[in-house]
Amino acid sequence: MRVQASFVWVMASTLAVAVACGGSAPPPESGGAEPVATTKADEPKPEEAKPDEAKPEEKKPEEAAKPAWKDMTHDQKVELMKTVVMPKMGAVFKELDAKKYAEITCATCHGPGAKEGKMQMPNAKLPKLDRTNGFAKHMKKNEKVTKFMMEKVTGEMAAALGVPAFNPETKQGFGCGGCHLMEGK
Numbered sequence: 001m002r003v004q005a006s007f008v009w010v011m012a013s014t015l016a017v018a019v020a021c022g023g024s025a026p027p028p029e030s031g032g033a034e035p036v037a038t039t040k041a042d043e044p045k046p047e048e049a050k051p052d053e054a055k056p057e058e059k060k061p062e063e064a065a066k067p068a069w070k071d072m073t074h075d076q077k078v079e080l081m082k083t084v085v086m087p088k089m090g091a092v093f094k095e096l097d098a099k100k101y102a103e104i105t106c107a108t109c110h111g112p113g114a115k116e117g118k119m120q121m122p123n124a125k126l127p128k129l130d131r132t133n134g135f136a137k138h139m140k141k142n143e144k145v146t147k148f149m150m151e152k153v154t155g156e157m158a159a160a161l162g163v164p165a166f167n168p169e170t171k172q173g174f175g176c177g178g179c180h181l182m183e184g185k
């Protein structure tokens with residue numbers, strides 16, 4: 001019994017020493033704060049075979065070389081969504097309806113599939129927009145929201161992504177179709 005106890009002690013202290021000296025001990029998990037999306041990174045990026053040190057708690061995104069939205073990896077997109085889009089768009093949607101949007105989630109924009117990491121946009125669960133005559137149908141049905149989408153949501157979202165907002169002359173840029181399916185002309 002005694003022998004066993006001291007053996008355990010030796011093992012324990014050896015371990016303690018190993019942990020204390022070996023800087024290579026794995027870091028603690030980042031606290032389960034990872035969003036559902038990361039569990040299903042459906043776009044493997046072979047060139048992204050990062051060394052281990054890129055994994056632990058990504059608290060300091062490298063500000064220096066911030067890639068453009070279109071060049072971001074899946075993980076970088078998720079990071080931008082969490083750190084920029086959520087707070088910024090959360091505030092924007094609260095302006096529209098503080099009660100309804102007291103707590104926006106990834107699913108507010110991405111739909112219920114967000115839980116399984118389905119982040120494709122546009123989101124077919126949002127109302128399909130008929131753009132005929134300046135969204136006349138929607139203006140009639142819900143002028144307040146439609147205007148807010150035009151005046152606030154689209155521009156703020158484009159800014160959060162760091163992409164140009166929709167330009168009606170060139171028909172280029174981030175617009176309603178960035179989130180909604182579109183029809184009509």
Ligand code: HEC
Pocket residue numbers: 035036037074077078081082085086089104105106107108109110119120121157161174178179
């Ligand atoms: C305010 C709306 C909004 C919210 C909230 C939001 N997103 Fe997004 N997200 C978008 C839009 C819009 C795009 C598409 C941008 C583009 O490529 O035009 C997008 C794209 C993405 C993409 C890239 C999809 C792809 O395949 O290219 C990922 C991943 C993503 N979001 C994850 C998240 C996660 C995770 C959350 C919650 C932490 C979140 N998003 C919350 C609007 C939102």
Ligand code: HEC
Pocket residue numbers: 108109126127129135138141142145146149150151153154157175176177178179180
């Ligand atoms: C960043 C993503 C995003 C963009 C861009 C966006 N919307 Fe929306 N829109 C939403 C979300 C999210 C809802 C649903 C809110 C809900 O169901 O609670 C919505 C709802 C709507 C509704 C439904 C209103 C109702 O309840 O009847 C209309 C109409 C609408 N949007 C029009 C537009 C128009 C027009 C544009 C472009 C000028 C636009 N949206 C751009 C995210 C977006």
